[in-house]
Amino acid sequence: MRIIFIISFCLSFLSAQDYLDALIQDVLHGSRDSAAIYLPTMEQRYPNNPSLMYLKGLLETNGEEAKTxxxxxxxxxPTSDYGDDAVMKVAEYYYAAGLYVQAANWLKKMPIYYSRSEHIERAVKLFLNSLIVSGHKDTAIFYSRVFKRxxxxxxxxxKIKDLLKDFEKADQEKEKAKKFAPIITEPEIPIVEYENKIPAVQFNSDNSNGIYxxxxxxxSVSENAESQKINLIIAGFSARINELYKSNRTLYVVRIGHFNNKEEARKVGVQIKSKLDLDTIVITNN
Structure with missing residues (x-):
């Protein structure tokens, strides 16, 4: 009864959001007692509050449950104040567990959706390293160029030079260790699978009925088209892939937007050239 009175008294002076933010800061600074006491009552009042969900995740001692x-x-x-924090917590869980492919799939959300996050520098470094240690060095180098822009x-x-240097050093030490150890079979590393559900960033002038x-x-290789599409999406352009059949083979073409006239399309082409140094042509949609 006394606990409920104290909670009600606190909430009468602070808004629920301010109070939740204060509890989150307490937990992040190592003080968990107050948050643990107040959590059950606040869950009853604000069951779907994103700040409360973040607080609950911080208090959860089971890593798998916290990740969930x-x-x-x-x-x-995803657009809440703690959306980027939540992504980093999931990514860090997978990274710490040595599940680098899963970590990369979560970390790549940061530059796409949370480019202004306070965590972006750490996210970029962990993303690049996750790709490197999971055997996708070329992909890491590709993304380092994207992130540089x-x-x-x-x-x-x-960052990419240091990461590659550390990886090569570790790889050399591993090879050296093999000479003095029994035969060791390396685990098969799964290929990074990039999600096709990344929502494209739409231009104001983008119109699905536009003829250009x-x-x-x-x-001729779909993976190459996919890489360029992701590059464009990260830079803020609504890219897509269309399949064309020509001379008994399939081509995967990367296209951007739907425009009502060629001038609108050329203006966006100038932006793409400026940001990514990619040349574009204006085509007529079939």
């Missing part, structure tokens, strides 16, 4: 809570927070409230204030070149689009490339 943070993932639910991201999936249900997207985040000019970050020392991306320095921009084309940045045509590839």
């Amino acid at each position: 809570i943070f993932a639910k927070l991201y999936n249900t409230h 997207q985040f000019p204030a970050l020392d991306v070149d320095g 689009s921009l084309q940045t490339g045509a590839y």
